[in-house]
Amino acid sequence: MLFEASRAKAIEKLDHFIENNLTDYSKLRNFDLGPEGRSNVSCLSPYITHGIINEKEIIKKSLDKFSFAKNEKFIQEVLWRTYWKGWLELRPNVWNDYLIELKKIREDFKDNKEYLNAIEGKTNIECFNYWVNELKENNYLHNHSRMWFASIWIFTLELPWQLGAEFFMQHLYDGDAASNTLGWRWVAGIQTQGKHYLASEWNIKKFTNNRFQNIKLNENAPPKISEKTYSIIRKDFSNPQDIQGKNLVVFENNLSFEITDFKENNFKKIYIVAVKNENRSIKLSEKSVEFKSLLIKDQEQRLKDNSMECEVIDISEIKNIGNCFGLYPTVGENLDYLNSNNIKLDFLYRKLDQYSWEYCNKGFFNFKNYIPKIISLQKVSL
Ligand SMILES: Cc1cc2nc3c(=O)[nH]c(=O)nc-3n(C[C@H](O)[C@H](O)[C@H](O)COP(=O)(O)OP(=O)(O)OC[C@H]3O[C@@H](n4cnc5c(N)ncnc54)[C@H](O)[C@@H]3O)c2cc1C
Numbered sequence: 001m002l003f004e005a006s007r008a009k010a011i012e013k014l015d016h017f018i019e020n021n022l023t024d025y026s027k028l029r030n031f032d033l034g035p036e037g038r039s040n041v042s043c044l045s046p047y048i049t050h051g052i053i054n055e056k057e058i059i060k061k062s063l064d065k066f067s068f069a070k071n072e073k074f075i076q077e078v079l080w081r082t083y084w085k086g087w088l089e090l091r092p093n094v095w096n097d098y099l100i101e102l103k104k105i106r107e108d109f110k111d112n113k114e115y116l117n118a119i120e121g122k123t124n125i126e127c128f129n130y131w132v133n134e135l136k137e138n139n140y141l142h143n144h145s146r147m148w149f150a151s152i153w154i155f156t157l158e159l160p161w162q163l164g165a166e167f168f169m170q171h172l173y174d175g176d177a178a179s180n181t182l183g184w185r186w187v188a189g190i191q192t193q194g195k196h197y198l199a200s201e202w203n204i205k206k207f208t209n210n211r212f213q214n215i216k217l218n219e220n221a222p223p224k225i226s227e228k229t230y231s232i233i234r235k236d237f238s239n240p241q242d243i244q245g246k247n248l249v250v251f252e253n254n255l256s257f258e259i260t261d262f263k264e265n266n267f268k269k270i271y272i273v274a275v276k277n278e279n280r281s282i283k284l285s286e287k288s289v290e291f292k293s294l295l296i297k298d299q300e301q302r303l304k305d306n307s308m309e310c311e312v313i314d315i316s317e318i319k320n321i322g323n324c325f326g327l328y329p330t331v332g333e334n335l336d337y338l339n340s341n342n343i344k345l346d347f348l349y350r351k352l353d354q355y356s357w358e359y360c361n362k363g364f365f366n367f368k369n370y371i372p373k374i375i376s377l378q379k380v381s382l
Pocket residue numbers: 029041042043044045046048049077078079080081082084141142143144146147150168172174175176177179180181183184187
């Protein structure tokens with residue numbers, strides 16, 4: 001599997017998927033046929049996470065090819081991500097608490113043999129070991145394997161979900177505070193309280209096309225319990241009026257300025273922000289750091305090719321830029337840095353997020369009902 005770090009390659013992948021594989025997506029998407037057999041899913045997440053291509057662009061292209069009815073499953077999946085983002089925006093303390101718990105657990109488990117064996121792929125569960133190596137090698141796992149992996153980690157290896165979520169964040173090219181933290185919480189049974197995801201031998205066998213045998217798992221574990229509940233914190237996601245002629249700061253989640261809602265605005269200069277590992281709570285693998293840095297370079301080059309004034313800066317340098325707006329980085333490491341260093345930025349929010357996040361107060365099944373409305377508000381015709 002190859003994730004080439006450029007917008008041109010991302011578009012190629014998107015177009016190829018829509019042209020050749022989208023028709024069978026809903027039928028085949030749950031099969032993990034191994035890294036060489038990924039045509040049943042789009043493999044776009046590393047690009048979407050970094051804003052190299054965005055949800056609106058993907059949905060529009062898919063609707064240019066097929067009707068909404070034929071595309072519904074794919075569109076729903078694309079907007080799951082938007083939903084998770086909004087869910088976390090309304091409850092940012094889920095992320096804050098996660099990092100606090102992680103810090104303590106990391107210390108408690110630093111010499112734990114089961115944990116060290118797990119992250120080295122040295123357990124007695126063959127499929128799990130395989131996915132550990134695949135994750136480190138390809139920096140991607142199929143959605144079903146992420147579910148099985150997290151379930152085995154939590155319920156068979158009996159390791160804390162917080163450490164598993166950290167391990168994913170370190171290696172996944174699509175590592176995202178919302179999708180990852182909430183995905184792990186969901187498997188554990190604390191996202192939808194009392195409902196957990198239990199991986200089973202038959203399910204793994206069936207959906208991996210019998211690539212693994214003799215899988216001994218704890219298939220009867222009860223869900224994890226969390227005493228914590230989170231009430232919604234309402235935030236104002238409206239945009240300021242006058243944004244012409246100022247500087248713009250973009251973070252690692254919006255690395256294609258040319259497709260943002262603000263592309264027509266006249267910014268004086270665009271600053272692309274890089275974040276070093278020393279400024280992250282979760283230290284990324286070398287490959288993940290490299291992937292981000294190549295995506296940043298690709299954005300810089302594209303802006304230069306369009307004769308736009310731009311510069312790559314370290315996040316610590318933002319405080320030296322006057323008169324600027326920032327494309328909202330969303331709950332996660334970048335926003336944490338700004339908050340903990342008391343850097344105040346006026347944010348610009350994407351229309352898609354403004355429309356969608358108001359429906360993230362309840363579950364995804366409720367959110368789903370609003371998808372046609374959200375899409376039509378994006379001026380993508382159904
Ligand atoms: C424990 C766990 C951890 C996860 N961590 C992340 C993460 O850090 N970053 C991340 O982007 N996704 C995460 N996911 C969600 C999902 O597994 C990936 O988005 C998906 O596998 C990406 O592959 P794809 O692009 O081929 O997906 P496709 O099936 O082709 O879907 C298209 C797009 O829809 C979105 N999407 C699909 N499924 C989901 C989902 N279940 N939740 C949210 N968005 C989805 C993604 O943006 C994806 O690129 C996690 C899921 C689990 C169970």
